Amino acid sequence: MTNSSDFRPVALEHASRLINHGPTVLVTSADGSRRNIMAAAWSMPVEFTPPRIAVVIDKHTYTRELIAKTGTFAICIPGTALVDLTYAVGSASGRDLDKFAHCGIDAKAGPVLGMPVIEGGCSAWLECRLIPERHTEDAYDTCFAEVVAAAADARVFVNGHWTFDSGNAALHTIHHLGGGNFVSAGNTIRARA
Numbered sequence: 514m515t516n517s518s519d520f521r522p523v524a525l526e527h528a529s530r531l532i533n534h535g536p537t538v539l540v541t542s543a544d545g546s547r548r549n550i551m552a553a554a555w556s557m558p559v560e561f562t563p564p565r566i567a568v569v570i571d572k573h574t575y576t577r578e579l580i581a582k583t584g585t586f587a588i589c590i591p592g593t594a595l596v597d598l599t600y601a602v603g604s605a606s607g608r609d610l611d612k613f614a615h616c617g618i619d620a621k622a623g624p625v626l627g628m629p630v631i632e633g634g635c636s637a638w639l640e641c642r643l644i645p646e647r648h649t650e651d652a653y654d655t656c657f658a659e660v661v662a663a664a665a666d667a668r669v670f671v672n673g674h675w676t677f678d679s680g681n682a683a684l685h686t687i688h689h690l691g692g693g694n695f696v697s698a699g700n701t702i703r704a705r706a
């Protein structure tokens with residue numbers, strides 16, 4: 514399991530690299546005492562500086578309802594140890610239960626927006642402020658946001674780069690193939706200049 518003490522801030526100009534390779538993520542949200550978490554396979558960076566991202570969040574989800582109210586959310590990037598949890602929070606709605614309590618998820622408040630961020634079992638997180646774009650939200654369920662804080666586990670993300678190797682396999686990101694099947698990130702390979 515990840516130790517929260519291994520998390521270090523990520524410079525905002527490197528935040529896009531956290532989701533550049535298309536990991537399945539956990540979208541967390543909170544409105545006062547109500548908090549929620551869902552899985553999302555469809556997210557991507559759209560700008561380096563300021564760091565902006567896009568994530569598809571279906572308009573029928575409870576997550577979308579909370580984000581519409583607060584204009585804030587967080588993205589947590591689960592490692593292979595959280596594959597079952599990722600599938601579970603993507604298969605039930607927070608309208609019906611508190612998934613944090615139900616799944617025993619330990620979260621802390623993010624430093625800028627106070628969104629729930631998860632470090633145990635995750636390799637990174639990003640706090641995000643919604644950039645309201647009514648058309649893309651309504652027509653394509655695509656929500657744009659600016660990343661205002663980010664952190665990553667230094668055992669797997671160092672100096673702005675993922676370092677996936679056999680020594681940190683539990684922190685490798687997971688990628689949804691569909692139907693509850695996932696593949697984990699493999700070892701890092703470097704292209705020649």
Ligand SMILES: Cc1cc2nc3c(=O)[nH]c(=O)nc-3n(C[C@H](O)[C@H](O)[C@H](O)COP(=O)(O)O)c2cc1C
Nearest residue numbers: 551552553554555570571574575576603605606607
């Ligand atoms: C692996 C996985 C990936 C998913 N990816 C997305 C996604 O990219 N966008 C989306 O809107 N829903 C996605 N879902 C479905 C939501 O996670 C699901 O509707 C969830 O129950 C919504 O929870 P909520 O109502 O508590 O917000 C995914 C589900 C799984 C299991």
